[in-house]
Structures are given as C-alpha cells and as structure tokens.
Amino acid sequence: LQQCRGLRLSAPAAIQVTVRDALNQALDEELERDERVFLLGEEVAQYDGAYKISRGLWKKYGDKRIIDTPISEMGFAGIAVGAAMAGLRPVCEFMTFNFSMQAIDQVINSAAKTCYMSAGSISVPVVFRGPNGAAAGVGAQHSQCFAAWYGHCPGLKVVSPWSSEDAKGLLKASIRDDNP
Numbered sequence: 001l002q003q004c005r006g007l008r009l010s011a012p013a014a015i016q017v018t019v020r021d022a023l024n025q026a027l028d029e030e031l032e033r034d035e036r037v038f039l040l041g042e043e044v045a046q047y048d049g050a051y052k053i054s055r056g057l058w059k060k061y062g063d064k065r066i067i068d069t070p071i072s073e074m075g076f077a078g079i080a081v082g083a084a085m086a087g088l089r090p091v092c093e094f095m096t097f098n099f100s101m102q103a104i105d106q107v108i109n110s111a112a113k114t115c116y117m118s119a120g121s122i123s124v125p126v127v128f129r130g131p132n133g134a135a136a137g138v139g140a141q142h143s144q145c146f147a148a149w150y151g152h153c154p155g156l157k158v159v160s161p162w163s164s165e166d167a168k169g170l171l172k173a174s175i176r177d178d179n180p
Contacts, residue, residue: 022164023053023129026171027091031061034089037175040067040076041093041130050095051131077103077128081110084126089175094130096142111180112155123178129171132160156180 017025030037043050045058045068058066069076073094080092094100100107111124133145151158159174161167 017164017168019161019164019167020051020053022168023171024055024057026168026175027054027057028060030089030172030175031057031065034175036087037089037091038065038067038083039091039093040069040080042069042071042095044068044093049093053093073099073102074106077106078110080126080128081106081114081124084111084124084180085114085122089125089127091127091129091175094128096138097130097132097146098142098144100128100130100146107150107156107180108153112153114155115179116155124180125175125178126180127171127174127177128180129174 027039031039039054039057041049044054045063045066047068048055048058054066069079077092077100080090083090094103107128111126111128114122114124132147134143147158147160150156157174157177157180159170161170
C-alpha cells in the first residue's frame with residue numbers, strides 16, 4: 001500500500017534479536033575466538049539446550065567443546081572450576097539457576113574464593129550461566145532468584161541483562177574475565 005502511494009520503504013534501523021539468539025551469538029563468537037572456551041551442562045549439546053541457547057553449537061564445535069552432562073550440578077560445576085584453574089574458560093550452564101544450589105560449594109568456596117585465598121596467584125575464569133527468577137508454570141523449585149544472594153559473595157560478579165544487547169555483551173565480557 002505504501003508503494004502504491006509513492007512512499008519509499010526503508011530497512012529497519014536495527015534488526016531485532018531475541019535474548020536467546022543474542023546469548024547463542026555470544027557463545028558462538030567466543031568459542032570461535034578462543035579454543036580454551038567450552039560449554040558444559042545438561043542438554044546443551046545434542047538437544048541444543050533446554051531453552052535452545054546452545055542451538056547449533058554442538059554440530060559446529062563437537063563433543064570436546066559442547067559437553068552434555070548428567071543431572072549432577074555439583075559434579076559438572078566442579079569439573080568447570082577445575083578446568084578453569086587449569087587454564088581453560090568453561091561456561092557452566094545450569095538448566096535453571098535454582099539448581100546451582102546443588103553446586104553452591106563449588107560456586108562459592110571453590111570458584112569465588114580461590115583468587116583471594118591464593119593471594120591472586122590462581123585465577124578461575126569460569127562462567128556460571130542460566131535462567132534465573134520467576135517464570136510461569138515452573139513451580140517453586142524453579143522460580144527463586146538468587147542474584148542478590150550470589151551478589152553478596154566475595155569473588156563473584158553477578159550480571160543481570162535487561163536487553164538482548166546487554167545479554168550478548170555481558171556474556172562475552174564474562175567469558176573473557178579471569179574470575180567468576
């Protein structure tokens with residue numbers, strides 16, 4: 001109709017990107033940029049992530065960089081922390097951040113405090129990532145928000161993106177950071 005009236009159509013000023021796609025782009029770009037980066041968590045590989053954040057990454061990077069784990073948060077969080085201490089840059093994805101409570105000893109006592117406890121000689125470049133807070137239909141086991149709690153733990157940096165641009169930039173910055 002606008003063309004019939006002689007009006008010109010122009011391209012949108014910016015392409016809209018969902019938070020899901022922004023997180024996927026950030027992971028893809030960081031996996032491409034640094035071979036030390038890898039992703040581990042429940043259903044992140046063959047299933048493409050419970051919320052499809054890791055869609056396509058397993059096919060592109062394979063089993064050594066995109067790793068499905070059993071339902072054992074304490075176990076795979078510990079693997080991520082150890083890998084980070086050994087010089088890798090793991091992104092440890094919790095299907096929902098409520099499940100991070102199963103791994104709280106690894107997150108708080110191993111990852112967050114190591115830099116301080118070692119007088120700065122050991123860095124732990126790990127990212128713990130996942131959805132956090134209330135959502136419809138997911139019940140009490142999935143709807144708490146632990147951001148403020150984790151934010152009060154020395155050694156942890158907690159980010160809460162507002163937009164897809166925030167999500168992408170904050171995830172990339174987190175992966176490049178030398179501590180959790």
